Amino acid sequence: MNRPLRVAVIGAGPAGIYAADHLIKASETVTVDIFDKLPTPYGLIRYGVAPDHPRIKEIVNALFRVLDNPRIRFIGNVSYGVDVKPEELNRFYDATVISTGAEKDRSLDIPGIDLQGSFGGADFASWFNGHPDVPRDWPLEAREVAVIGAGNVAIDVARILAKTADELLVTEIPDNVYQALRSSPVTDVHLFSRRGPGQVKFTPQELRELDHSENVEVIVHPEGIEFDEASLEAMRQTRHIKMCVDILQNWAVRDPRDRPRRLHLYFLQAPVEVLGEDGKVVGLRTETQELTGDGWVRGTGEFTDWDVQAVYRAVGYLSSALPDLPFDTRTGTIPHAAGRVIDLDGEHVPGTYVAGWIKRGPVGLIGHTKGCSGETVASLLEDQEQGRLPLAPEGDPDAPVAYLEQRGLPITTWAGWQLLDAHEIALGEPHGRKRIKVVDRDEMTAISRG
Known part of the structure; x- marks a missing residue:
């Protein structure tokens, strides 16, 4: 590969963010785009952990530091299989890590x-x-x-x-x-x-x-x-x-x-x-x-x-099946070998990986998720070293965002999340609360897009 590795991560919960963290720590040149169907990052940390658990929610501080890395880009409001198809991702990324969790x-x-x-x-x-x-x-x-x-x-x-x-x-x-x-x-x-x-x-x-x-x-x-x-x-x-x-x-x-x-x-x-x-x-x-x-x-x-x-x-x-990917309905997981997605014939789907609950089932604490993502990234990097990753034809880092915007998708960004985050904190301050969540998707998107 004659250019830096480019990876797409699907799902901005802990598993996806940890996968991105492992990738950028393993290489000084790799860049990662994390997609999520929601306008906001953090997955079940934001929408699954009860609001009276502030200590558990403080894991967001660690995830924030990962997402704040300039080699990681958050792209929200993009639904995998609907707004962007697997073959479209293959145009822009050398590998894709599926970490859509279970909701x-x-x-x-x-x-x-x-x-x-x-x-x-x-x-x-x-x-x-x-x-x-x-x-x-x-x-x-x-x-x-x-x-x-x-x-x-x-x-x-x-x-x-x-x-x-x-x-x-x-x-x-x-x-x-x-x-x-x-x-x-x-x-x-x-x-x-x-x-x-x-x-x-x-x-x-x-x-x-x-x-x-x-x-x-x-x-x-x-x-x-x-x-x-x-x-x-x-x-x-x-x-x-x-x-x-x-x-x-x-x-x-x-x-x-x-x-x-x-x-x-x-x-x-x-x-x-x-x-x-x-x-x-x-x-x-x-x-x-x-x-x-x-x-x-x-x-x-x-x-x-x-x-x-x-x-x-x-x-x-329980996790949900995703378009064009194998799925075990009994376990609610994507079949894999050490994080490599396996098709119905038992062969590795080139450039496609899985991490988190959709990989191993909804078990374990956040610490287990970090180790799970590490195993997946190790497999991905091994495949890169062995020349088993398909090279994406369009390697320009700006190309995927330009493509999505050209289609009129109201994507949100990491900078946009910081705008929404500050807005919610400001809503809570007069009432002595850490934040008051904005609930409506359109309102969240509008605030995030300035």
Whole structure:
């Protein structure tokens, strides 16, 4: 290759940004363009992490420093497969890294899951985070709510539902979210975990934050606090599981506190049916489980009906298939070998790579994403060294932006994001808030484009 390597990254979440960071650190000449379908960078850090998690959101500071590198260019408001096709990217870039993440809810195959009043936790998170592509309204009409899941998303959903709107007013939630939560009649949120406390997926930090609200009493129901040999071994081997178990056990035996709202935690309760009447949710049926000694559970045949008027499933994220790329619908991932995209014949698609959740599934923390992107970039650079990368016919760095603008696409840029960022911060300052998010896509784009 007789010119510097040029790489396109699809998706401006942590995986895509880390891939760009690995690339520019590996070579003093490579340049990277990061595309995203949204006008803003940061992916699920901006639109998936609950707004009352400022410490987690501080990862944005590290991602900002990466994107601020002059050899990395952010190009927003461009949807892969719609606004720009793979063959068009191949004109301008020697390699493409797909890092579109996962933002849909994994399904839960039980009767009644499609009733009115049954929701996905990821959809709810998109709403309360002000995602521009979801409706502005959310039907918060239930007095008692069920949340299904034992991960961080389930904890976030339960906490946001249980807290009062005024508690969240210090965060960056948009006004429409505040107004909706303010009128919510909720008194009790019930969180159900199919397995025991020794198999929880949330972190100690997330768990502790449930108990920080003076308006919410966290109640751990002791009937499900059971352990088998696999649970005890997990506690011995994994510090964060032991910490979570200690917290849960302490909460299970403490004295009741008189608070206006309650957040109940149940273990060894598997959802088997969402109960309905006239097409609406009127309850949730669960089956009590028992531990089998190996970390799994089995049903006991004992069922309980819970009087709830809404059900939120938070059983995992799911990636979406992309045009002209192979996709494993079972795992929700793009098939790969060390980050190299593999076609139906088991051959590497030349110049095409994958990183992040669409590569390995929606598991692991942000630190795992960094390592995952590093593996992908190592494969890409090895292919470059071995002469296996196809050379893009148009190597001019200005060509792709000129092409998109010529087609009339209202792209946004890194400089534009800094304008929007400053605008949101300024909106929040009079109210003592770090920022107030702009929600409307057209308004975000207009501010970003000056």
